[in-house]
Amino acid sequence: MQGRTGRPPRTSREEILAAARALVDRDGWDKLTIRRLAGELGVGATTLYHHLRDKQDLLVQLLDHYAEQIPRPELPPDPRERIIVAAITMHDSLAGWPRIAELLTADDLIGRSALWMVDAMVGGAMDCGCTPEQAVDVYRGIWYYTVGEITVRAHAARRRATDERPVHRDVVYRSLDGAELPALAAVAQDWPRWTTKDTYRQGLRAFVSGMLAELTGAG
Amino acid sequence: MQGRTGRPPRTSREEILAAARALVDRDGWDKLTIRRLAGELGVGATTLYHHLRDKQDLLVQLLDHYAEQIPRPELPPDPRERIIVAAITMHDSLAGWPRIAELLTADDLIGRSALWMVDAMVGGAMDCGCTPEQAVDVYRGIWYYTVGEITVRAHAARRRATDERPVHRDVVYRSLDGAELPALAAVAQDWPRWTTKDTYRQGLRAFVSGMLAELTGAG
DNA sequence: GCTACTTTCGGAACATGTTCGAAAACTCCT
DNA sequence: AGGAGTTTTCGAACATGTTCCGAAAGTAGC
Structure with missing residues (x-):
C-alpha cells in the first residue's frame, strides 16, 4: 500500500x-x-x-454513462420477441443520442452497462435453436443494420437542418431516364416521401425472420 | 450567346x-x-x-468517378437473385474504397453512374411482387445493412492497423459475469474469431428473404 | 477609353484536435 | 537534507478545414 x-x-x-x-x-x-x-x-x-486518449474517447465515455441510464424493459418470454425488443431498445437509445453517427464507427462502443442488450439478442437466438456461432451472426447482422439505419438517418436529419440546398439525390431522381432506369423512374415521384418513413422495425423483423429461417431450417 | x-x-x-x-x-x-x-x-x-463546397464534396466527387468504372455484372433473370447480385456489387465496390466510412454518412452519395444498381434492386423487388413503395423499403433496408457493415468493418480494420492497444470490447468480453450475462459468457471465448468472419452475403440473403416473405405473403 | 458589373483569386485569420518537450510537484531512498 | 524517479501540468507549436474580404481580371454598355 x-x-x-x-x-x-x-x-x-x-x-x-x-x-x-x-x-x-x-x-x-x-x-x-x-x-x-x-x-x-x-x-x-x-x-x-x-x-x-482523444476527443472520441471522451464522447464514448459520455455515451457509456448515458447507456447506464437506459430503462431496461421487461423482456418477453418468447425468444424471438426478446431479440426484437432488445434490438429496438438499443436502436431507440442510440437514435436519441446527438452526434451518434460519429461514434457508431467505433466498434467497441458498447460498454458494460449496455451489454444486457447484446446478451438478450445472442441468448434469444440460441433459444431459437441457433448454435452459439450462429447466434453471434444474428447479433452482428442486427448491429450492422442498426448502425446503418441510424447513421444514414442522422445524417439526413442534419442535412435538412443545416443545409438549405435541395438534396442532391432528389434532384438526380427527378431527371431520370425512364428507358434506362425504369424502376427508379416509376418510384421517383414518391421517393422523398417514402424514404422519410421509419421502417426500422419492419426491416428488423424481416432480418431476424430470415436469419432464423435460414439457420434453423425453414418450415 | x-x-x-x-x-x-x-x-x-x-x-x-x-x-x-x-x-x-x-x-x-x-x-x-x-x-x-x-x-x-x-x-x-x-x-x-x-x-x-467542402472537402467532403471533393471526396464524393472522387467516389462518383470511381463508381463509373465499376464493371457491370450480368444480372440474372430471377428477380430475387438480381437483387442479391446488385447488392453484392454495390457492397464490394464500396468496401474497396478507402476512407469509405467517412463518406457513407452522406445519403446522397449515389451519383448517376451507380444508379443502375439501385434500379436493379428496386426493380427486382417489384418483379417479386412488391408494390413500388414496398420495393423502396426493401432497397432502403439493404442500403442500411450495407452501410452498417462497411462502416463497422472499415473502422475495425483501421483500428487493427493503427492501434496497438487491445480492442476494448475484447477486454470487456473476457471478464464477463456468467451469472448476469450467460449468453455472452458462453460465446466470449470465440467472439473475436467469429466477428472477423465475412457474413455480409448471408445476412443480405436473410434480409431479402425475410422482407419478401413478409411483404408478398409468406408461404 | 471609361465606368459599371461580375466572377475568380488568394492572403490573413480563426477554431480545433493534437503532439512535444520541459517544468512542476510529489514520494521514496539514502 | 538531497538527489532519483515518477506522474501531472501546460505553453508553444503544428496541421487542417474553413470563412472573410479585398484585390485582380475580365466583359458589356456608353
Whole structure:
C-alpha cells in the first residue's frame, strides 16, 4: 500500500466527464471542445490528454454513462420477441443520442452497462435453436443494420437542418431516364416521401425472420 | 450567346479532381489535404472553395468517378437473385474504397453512374411482387445493412492497423459475469474469431428473404 | 477609353484536435 | 537534507478545414 508517487493530479477523469456533461447541457454539443472544456475546469487544454486518449474517447465515455441510464424493459418470454425488443431498445437509445453517427464507427462502443442488450439478442437466438456461432451472426447482422439505419438517418436529419440546398439525390431522381432506369423512374415521384418513413422495425423483423429461417431450417 | 463575364478561371473542377486523383495515387490518401492539393495545382488554398463546397464534396466527387468504372455484372433473370447480385456489387465496390466510412454518412452519395444498381434492386423487388413503395423499403433496408457493415468493418480494420492497444470490447468480453450475462459468457471465448468472419452475403440473403416473405405473403 | 458589373483569386485569420518537450510537484531512498 | 524517479501540468507549436474580404481580371454598355 505504498502511497502513489508523482505530481498529484489536479483533476480526474470523473471530473472531466462531469464537466463535459454540464457543458453540453448548458451550451449544447457544438460548444464541447477540448479547449473550452479545459477552460471550464481551469486547467490547460493539453492536460486533458492525460486523462483521455482523444476527443472520441471522451464522447464514448459520455455515451457509456448515458447507456447506464437506459430503462431496461421487461423482456418477453418468447425468444424471438426478446431479440426484437432488445434490438429496438438499443436502436431507440442510440437514435436519441446527438452526434451518434460519429461514434457508431467505433466498434467497441458498447460498454458494460449496455451489454444486457447484446446478451438478450445472442441468448434469444440460441433459444431459437441457433448454435452459439450462429447466434453471434444474428447479433452482428442486427448491429450492422442498426448502425446503418441510424447513421444514414442522422445524417439526413442534419442535412435538412443545416443545409438549405435541395438534396442532391432528389434532384438526380427527378431527371431520370425512364428507358434506362425504369424502376427508379416509376418510384421517383414518391421517393422523398417514402424514404422519410421509419421502417426500422419492419426491416428488423424481416432480418431476424430470415436469419432464423435460414439457420434453423425453414418450415 | 454573350461571352461569359468576370475574371477568367485559372483552374476548373475537372482539373482539381484529376489532380486529386494523381495526388492520391502518388502519395496516398493521407496526403490529400486542401492546401497540398492547391499547391499541386499552383493556386491558393482558398481558391478551391470556389469549385468545391467542402472537402467532403471533393471526396464524393472522387467516389462518383470511381463508381463509373465499376464493371457491370450480368444480372440474372430471377428477380430475387438480381437483387442479391446488385447488392453484392454495390457492397464490394464500396468496401474497396478507402476512407469509405467517412463518406457513407452522406445519403446522397449515389451519383448517376451507380444508379443502375439501385434500379436493379428496386426493380427486382417489384418483379417479386412488391408494390413500388414496398420495393423502396426493401432497397432502403439493404442500403442500411450495407452501410452498417462497411462502416463497422472499415473502422475495425483501421483500428487493427493503427492501434496497438487491445480492442476494448475484447477486454470487456473476457471478464464477463456468467451469472448476469450467460449468453455472452458462453460465446466470449470465440467472439473475436467469429466477428472477423465475412457474413455480409448471408445476412443480405436473410434480409431479402425475410422482407419478401413478409411483404408478398409468406408461404 | 471609361465606368459599371461580375466572377475568380488568394492572403490573413480563426477554431480545433493534437503532439512535444520541459517544468512542476510529489514520494521514496539514502 | 538531497538527489532519483515518477506522474501531472501546460505553453508553444503544428496541421487542417474553413470563412472573410479585398484585390485582380475580365466583359458589356456608353
